[in-house]
Amino acid sequence: MIRLEKRPTPSRWWTAATPVLAVLLTMVAGGILFAALGKDPVAAIRIIFWDPLFSAQYASYSRPQLLVKSGPLILIAVGLSFGFRANIWNIGAEGQYIMGALAGAAVALAFHPMEARWLIFPLMVMAGALGGWAWAMIPAILKARFRTNEILVSLLLVYVAERFLAAMALGRMRNPDGGGFPGSRSISGYPSASNPELIAGTGMHWGVVAAFIAVIFAYVLLHRHMMGFHVRLLGQAPRAARFAGVVPGRLIILCMGLAGLLAGLAGMFEVAGPAGRISIDFGSGYGFTAIIVAFLGRLHPIGILLAGLLLGLTYIGGELAQLTLGLPAAAIQAFQGMLLFFLLGLDFLSNYRIRLNRAEAA
């Protein structure tokens, strides 16, 4: 009979190998899904994972997109990983992302048409971070003060943020010169507020820079700093953490605040750069995909960097497959969800040993 035996410590080898295995299995299962949709599975997988980077026809356009799509994913996922390690489940990053974008855009629109980049852009960065942070503080404080379930509150606040975004795009932030159409003035077209491509042809913008800084910062914090130790302790041994002097409430505020801050920044850089303006459909699901990125990266900053690039690739590949194969946009979302399933399903390999015992007499 097959039996699982708990390992004393998680296997390092399997911890690193399971994400790769999960990606491969998702490709196989995704191929079956695409075949069921009547598409050539091999071609679909090649278009999603290979062509955006290496095809002669598309790569020149889609290669820079890789950083554009991965930047926000990495930035948000790094923030989330702290909470997830400590068993604090902020799943409302999408809402914090939207509120960060709204706060950043509000600053830009308030100053329009003044030209003072040295003042406006830094203020927008601060406002974006603050907007996301404040939105994350709602579930954090409710959790710390009243033990309210942070999963439900943070998620429900996403719907509130989406309604607020719609209200802003149609109301206060609507472009006065836009002929009544919904959506704000162009922020990327406003020189003092725009978040341009820094090096032509790379897709590198300030948000991507922030993502790389966040990865380094998170690595140092997690492995070289007391707070990182406390985060890991609270997640793995809550009782021991209590004795070690960890105040859970303070850590909840810190972890959720960090996640909200980074998600808000991601939103602000997005609205000033790739998205360009506030519109009703600004929320693009980065906040949810970032959850997959955080897990696929094993909640480790370097892992998240790689996972963010991979999931960013599926976004571009998905768009390409939509164009060339007519693969529905939703297919890629199902594909990403499947990836998380496989990853979690394989997780037992790192925590448990498989034992095959032939019905021995005890």
Place this chain on the structure above:
Amino acid sequence: MDLSSINPAVLAASLMVAATPIMLAGIGELISEKSGVLNLGVEGMMITGAVSGFAVAVMTGNPALGFIAAVFAGMALALVFGVITQVLLANHVATGLALTLFGLGLSALIGQGYVGVNPPRTAKLEIPLLADIPVLGRALFGHDLIVYLSILLIAAVWAFLKFTRAGLILRAVGENHDAAHALGYRVVRVRLMAIAFGGACAGLGGAYLSLVRVPQWTEGMTAGAGWIALALVVFAAWRPWRLLVGAYLFGGIVVLQLNLQAADVRIPVHYLAMSPYLITILVLVIISSDRSRAALNAPGSLNRTFHAAQ
């Protein structure tokens, strides 16, 4: 602003319709949580139920077949969650989230050809005599079968948990899985069945949304109903009848909010649309701030992974 256009009898009738999807999903999740499993995939199972029920109903022209398909779709998705959390021992929270993300993608994929299609009408089942009572009759007894079924389901779950041996076993598994295991109960099997029931109910609730409540298919149409159902279980303190009360209260808020939108109140539509979510959060805070209550009612082994050493 014209508040007089709001008719209380119509309000009560539409309240019951608005409450039914979350009540169904909630009662399923209640059983699942009573067995110790927190399934955060309710939203994903609901929307998959919504789309598969809709698709089958449109294809066959028979809403009843649609509802049955939704039950099986919800159950199938729930069993994926069940195998990953119970057999492969993965984290409940993360797996539930995966279920929701996957369900949203899958449903959008299945539902592509069905946007803008009208589903076959679900027949109303007017209860003879009772439906003829003025005002009240129309409000309470002029609904379709699923509305009555959802109330019967609440009663059945209540009786199951309170009076049957199987209900006692389910609660034992949820309160302390190690003790239940030591007594010889199959913890994993019980939980898998509870998860499947939760999925079936969520699927049915989703189909009610797409076939009766709206009735249309649009991407992401559940709009957080699954999450509200999860909050409802906390509000109900894991008690079936309180779940019914909570669902109807919530349904009342939703309907009132929609009526206010229609009545041209001076609050912008989008702010009114926030209210169900904000009220849910408020209720969660009030419930959880009562320290003694919150801790007493939650099943003891909720959200803990069970792994028998031998």
